[in-house]
Amino acid sequence: MDMAASLGQVTIRRIQILGRSGIFLFVSFIQVFTPPVRVHRLIKEIEFIGSKSFLIVFVTALFTGMVLGLQGHHTLTQFGAEALLGSAVALSIIRELGPVLCALMVTGRAGSAITAEIGIMKITDQFPALEMMAIDPLKYVISPKILAGIISLPLLTAFFDLVGISGGFLVGVKLLGVNEGAYFGKMISAVTFSDIYGGILKSLSFGVLIAWISCFMGFFAQPTTEGVSKATTQSVVLTSLSILVVDYILTSLLL
Amino acid sequence: MIKVENLVKTYGSIVASNNLNCHFEKGKITVILGGSGSGKSTLLRQITGLEKPDSGAVHFDGLDLTCTDKKSLYEKRKKMGMLFQGSALFNYLNIFENIAFPLREHTRIADNVIKTIVTMKLEMVGLRGTEHLMPSQLSGGMTKRVGLARAIVMDPKVIFYDEPTSGLDPISTGVIDKLIRDLNRKLNITSIVVSHDIESCFRIADKVIILFYGDIIAEGTVEEIKTSEDLKVQQFIKGEPEGPIPFTRTDKNYVEDLLLE
Numbered sequence: 046m047d048m049a050a051s052l053g054q055v056t057i058r059r060i061q062i063l064g065r066s067g068i069f070l071f072v073s074f075i076q077v078f079t080p081p082v083r084v085h086r087l088i089k090e091i092e093f094i095g096s097k098s099f100l101i102v103f104v105t106a107l108f109t110g111m112v113l114g115l116q117g118h119h120t121l122t123q124f125g126a127e128a129l130l131g132s133a134v135a136l137s138i139i140r141e142l143g144p145v146l147c148a149l150m151v152t153g154r155a156g157s158a159i160t161a162e163i164g165i166m167k168i169t170d171q172f173p174a175l176e177m178m179a180i181d182p183l184k185y186v187i188s189p190k191i192l193a194g195i196i197s198l199p200l201l202t203a204f205f206d207l208v209g210i211s212g213g214f215l216v217g218v219k220l221l222g223v224n225e226g227a228y229f230g231k232m233i234s235a236v237t238f239s240d241i242y243g244g245i246l247k248s249l250s251f252g253v254l255i256a257w258i259s260c261f262m263g264f265f266a267q268p269t270t271e272g273v274s275k276a277t278t279q280s281v282v283l284t285s286l287s288i289l290v291v292d293y294i295l296t297s298l299l300l
Numbered sequence: 301m302i303k304v305e306n307l308v309k310t311y312g313s314i315v316a317s318n319n320l321n322c323h324f325e326k327g328k329i330t331v332i333l334g335g336s337g338s339g340k341s342t343l344l345r346q347i348t349g350l351e352k353p354d355s356g357a358v359h360f361d362g363l364d365l366t367c368t369d370k371k372s373l374y375e376k377r378k379k380m381g382m383l384f385q386g387s388a389l390f391n392y393l394n395i396f397e398n399i400a401f402p403l404r405e406h407t408r409i410a411d412n413v414i415k416t417i418v419t420m421k422l423e424m425v426g427l428r429g430t431e432h433l434m435p436s437q438l439s440g441g442m443t444k445r446v447g448l449a450r451a452i453v454m455d456p457k458v459i460f461y462d463e464p465t466s467g468l469d470p471i472s473t474g475v476i477d478k479l480i481r482d483l484n485r486k487l488n489i490t491s492i493v494v495s496h497d498i499e500s501c502f503r504i505a506d507k508v509i510i511l512f513y514g515d516i517i518a519e520g521t522v523e524e525i526k527t528s529e530d531l532k533v534q535q536f537i538k539g540e541p542e543g544p545i546p547f548t549r550t551d552k553n554y555v556e557d558l559l560l561e
């Protein structure tokens with residue numbers, strides 16, 4: 046009986062948290078479009094989530110593309126099909142690796158920082174301070190971050206795709222001697238619009254996911270230093286796992 | 301101006317506000333005294349609408365803040381200024397921008413006028429010249445004074461101070477006390493001060509409310525409090541270690557607690 050009760054309690058609490066986070070996302074999202082819209086806040090957040098992630102995304106994409114070129118070439122030559130290298134690299138990057146790896150890297154870099162920043166604002170009473178100045182903290186702090194996630198992730202992913210494919214080109218064509226015309230020709234005929242569309246859809250969803258979970262975890266962290274550091278770790282783990290799960294769901298819907 | 305009725309707030313088993321009734325007069329300085337954990341900050345958060353009480357009402361300027369919509373609450377907030385216990389400065393903005401923040405958000409005042417206003421407020425708290433520093437570069441007492449400058453930048457009608465003088469040196473304490481009094485006397489700003497600094501309280505208060513673990517145990521002018529017969533009040537204002545107010549919060553016998561594991 047006790048076990049059933051505590052199980053029920055845990056379940057109810059989980060569902061409560063889910064509901065609260067849903068409301069949190071909904072309200073912050075609505076606030077994005079209610080005036081006054083603070084463009085300077087949005088630009089600052091895009092700079093933080095987006096442009097400061099460029100280098101890390103560049104390096105990740107380059108090496109991912111290069112290793113794909115290497116592995117793909119190794120496998121494809123066994124079937125005498127190395128001409129297909131371009132399409133293999135492009136498809137795996139555009140459909141899967143681009144959105145997912147890009148999102149994971151941004152989670153590690155920006156997601157943890159967002160949770161920590163919001164948690165610190167919370168323990169130092171900065172949210173009540175905003176409230177006392179008649180400024181809605183959700184609108185002022187959270188909404189720009191969520192919008193910035195939605196804008197930044199697709200752009201970063203497009204950049205990832207470009208660099209990744211170039212990485213494959215570097216290794217496959219320049220290093221291992223695959224025909225250049227075949228690399229790009231096969232790629233253009235293999236990649237369809239729906240692949241690109243699917244990649245964009247994924248990156249958009251991941252953008253929302255990263256901003257949402259990181260903000261929520263910080264906003265509802267226990268108002269102590271341990272609480273914030275715990276929330277930071279949890280937020281990275283939770284975001285990364287959610288990205289993988291949502292990726293599977295979206296893929297199964299898109300295929 | 302502000303009237304609190306039957307306010308109850310509990311955190312788990314801790315009763316932070318135990319059916320409080322009091323009111324704060326317009327143009328007066330009311331000081332809420334009480335030991336650590338007696339529920340002073342909690343009371344302040346409820347009066348300002350930052351936290352909802354479990355039950356009871358807070359009437360501010362004819363509006364019940366506990367059951368009003370956000371828009372009218374925010375409208376009232378524009379008339380309030382608050383100095384937080386930990387100052388609550390925005391750590392990503394420098395001192396100038398911290399103080400200018402409410403002006404930038406709520407008004408369309410030109411930059412050079414904002415600069416004049418901020419400089420004036422900084423001068424009032426004696427910190428002119430620190431405009432370009434970040435909050436982390438200031439001492440605790442200085443951040444408190446910056447917090448005060450920010451609280452008064454919109455010329456509020458009511459100012460709430462959560463422990464304005466704790467952690468300040470005697471001179472700064474005197475300056476802040478004088479500032480609170482000047483703001484009150486010259487601009488007729490209603491002031492509500494949470495404090496456990498008895499001396500500073502007696503210097504500035506028109507009315508004193510003493511809280512003791514969620515209850516109001518005394519209420520009156522400085523004279524009335526000083527001459528109160530209540531043993532708890534006497535112990536508190538004299539700061540005596542022995543008396544009806546226990547230092548520890550548990551009823552368990554200390555010796556038993558030590559000997560019986």
Ligand SMILES: Nc1ncnc2c1ncn2[C@@H]1O[C@H](COP(=O)(O)OP(=O)(O)OP(=O)(O)O)[C@@H](O)[C@H]1O
Pocket residue numbers: 311314315316334335336337338339340341342343385496
């Ligand atoms: N958010 C909260 N969650 C749980 N308990 C709380 C919370 N806020 C306050 N309390 C409890 O309520 C009681 C009153 O706290 P409050 O902060 O009002 O005290 P205080 O009089 O301001 O003390 P101090 O002088 O130390 O600031 C304390 O026992 C505290 O532990």
Ligand SMILES: [Mg+2]
Pocket residue numbers: 340341342385462
């Ligand atoms: Mg307090």
